[in-house]
Amino acid sequence: MIDSEAHRAPQWLRVTGRMSRGLVPNTLWFWSVCLLLGAAAIWILQRFTDGPAFSIMSLLRYGLIWYPFSAALILVSLMLGIHVAAGQTRRSFLIASLLSWAGYAIVNGLLLAAVIAIEGQVYDDYGWAHRSTSEGVLPGLALSLGAYPLIVLAGAVSGLLVGLSYYRFGPWITLALPLTCAPAVLATALVASPVPIAGIAVATTLAAGVAVLLGRRIPIRTTNPAWT
Amino acid sequence: MTTGFSVTVRDLNVRYGRTSAVQDATFDLEPGGIYGLLGRNGSGKTTVMSTIASLRPASGGEVRVDGEDPFENERVMAGVCLVREAGDISPDIKVRANLDYFAHTWPTWDADYADELVDVFELDRKKAPRHLSRGQRSALGAVVGLASGAPLTMFDEVHLGMDAPTRYAFYDALLADVIDHPRTVILSSHLISEVEKLFDGVVILDRGSVLLAEEADRLRGRGATFTGEREAVDALTADLTVLATRELGRVREATVYGEIDAATTAKAHAADIAIGAVGLQDLFVHLTRKEST
The missing domain is CATH 3.30.70 (Alpha-Beta Plaits)
Known part of the structure; x- marks a missing residue:
């Protein structure tokens, strides 16, 4: 059967839809596991200690930077060749990757801000100090709503760039990791100490630009890395 | 009714770093028909097909598919299917899921025909390709190429690992499908005596250059x-x-x-x-x- 109806939409839009739908189960699993474990940790600390010394849920920031990083990297390695060999353009892969990770970042960043805010309310009710492990002060809700989606996106875009650079240049590009990982590293630094959000935004935008430049004419390998 | 895409290759050069894989290759394939792309190991067959399929850019020269440069050309790429020995399928998801993926990529995909071919080649829909034998993986590649319905379909050594009955089932299916849905097919194979009767035209590559490109009957x-x-x-x-x-x-x-x-x-x-x-x-x-x- 010819699926012509579905193919009327632009290719980048169809691929974005498929990629975004693929990220939904990951999001559900991530939050199911993290909320369960986080709530259990708070309950145990409340029961057996004087209460948590810091925000448990704020630790999720690390996961929401480095999980999208690794997932975006793996997506390039496993799917880029299959995508192009299936008669689709590199352009649609790159646009869809950036858009679907942006959607993922917005949803998960806002969820993270909401969860940390709710946790803060719980801490207040128990009279515990709601603070981060290191700098001591968590950003307010207004700042969180902008910063958390940005750090998630920084991780994903960084992973996309690292994946594309390894796909294109092979192991030698390890030398460029300090540059290709910069957005994710800066986002992680923001968690530990105040880094200007604008700096992360600039690094993420630059990384996205380099990823597009690198990927738009990237040769597809003769061997499919997914089989190795 | 589609009659397939034409292919025009002019002075094509493809390099891998300092190594030249294809030098000044020139040939034309008319739309419709089955063409043999023959050559010894390392002659540049896979590179030529990969360039036609937009998997890699040309280093020099010109490739036209259906009159247009295929590289990053959304319309042309959606009409070109290259089944590579490398196996451009997801090894760890089930055969059924792989076929569902392709149903969303090629506008000409025929899901019913794919289903029929899976039975012809006796593939287990619930198995992941990684757990299929070499021959079964090749047969899955044949299913993808045939069911893609792409106006230009290329099979690169798709027979590898297939036993004789499977190979002949593939040749029969290919011939029947091309008669029912005329399109351009390029077939690369070392088993020339098995497939030569299918060919309308032949391109022979040697060390990255076109040795000859002729109609099969004329060549014979x-x-x-x-x-x-x-x-x-x-x-x-x-x-x-x-x-x-x-x-x-x-x-x-x-x-x-x-x-x-x-x-x-x-x-x-x-x-x-x-x-x-x-x-x-x-x-x-x-x-x-x-x-x-």
């Missing part, structure tokens, strides 16, 4: 064997392009390349020399051997 007519007394055969073939000779006692068989005119035929009959046809595989072996020595 370009070769002949002359068998008879050694001296008589030598005299007859003195002015012809002799690709190879074999001897048994005083009997010599000379394989020649080129048009055999009526005068030569008459001379052969007069000298009691038998004229035989040369299979495409023999011609290929002789032509590429000559070029490599």
Whole structure:
């Protein structure tokens, strides 16, 4: 059967839809596991200690930077060749990757801000100090709503760039990791100490630009890395 | 009704770093029909097909598919399917899920036909390709290529690992499908004697260059064997392009390349020399051997 109806939409839009739908189960699993474990940790600390010394849920920031990083990297390695060999353009892969990770970042960043805010309310009710492990002060809700989606996106875009650079240049590009990982590293630094959000935004935008430049004419390998 | 995409290759050069894989390749394929892309290992077949399929950019020259540059051309790429030996399928998701993915990528995908072919090749829909045998993975590639319905479908050594019944099932399915849904098919295979009867045209590559590109029937007519007394055969073939000779006692068989005119035929009959046809595989072996020595 010819699926012509579905193919009327632009290719980048169809691929974005498929990629975004693929990220939904990951999001559900991530939050199911993290909320369960986080709530259990708070309950145990409340029961057996004087209460948590810091925000448990704020630790999720690390996961929401480095999980999208690794997932975006793996997506390039496993799917880029299959995508192009299936008669689709590199352009649609790159646009869809950036858009679907942006959607993922917005949803998960806002969820993270909401969860940390709710946790803060719980801490207040128990009279515990709601603070981060290191700098001591968590950003307010207004700042969180902008910063958390940005750090998630920084991780994903960084992973996309690292994946594309390894796909294109092979192991030698390890030398460029300090540059290709910069957005994710800066986002992680923001968690530990105040880094200007604008700096992360600039690094993420630059990384996205380099990823597009690198990927738009990237040769597809003769061997499919997914089989190795 | 689609008749397939035409392919025009002009002075194509493809390099991998400092290594030149294809040099100044030039050939044309008319829309519709089955074409053989033949060559020894490392002759550049996969590189040429990968360039036509937009998997890699050309280093120089020009490729046109259906009249347009295929590279990052959304319309053309959606009409080109290259089934590679590498296996452009997800190894860890089930056969069924792989086929569902392709249903969303090619606008011409025929899901019912894919389902039918999975049964013909006796593939387990619930298995991941990684757990299929080499031959079954090749058969899955054949399913993808056939069901894609792409106006330009290319099979690169798709027979690898297939047993004889599976290979013949593939040839039958390919022929039937091309008759029912005319399109352009390029088939690369080392089993030339098995597939030569399918070919409407042949392109032979040797060390990255096009050795010849001709209609299959015309190419077959370009070769002949002359068998008879050694001296008589030598005299007859003195002015012809002799690709190879074999001897048994005083009997010599000379394989020649080129048009055999009526005068030569008459001379052969007069000298009691038998004229035989040369299979495409023999011609290929002789032509590429000559070029490599």
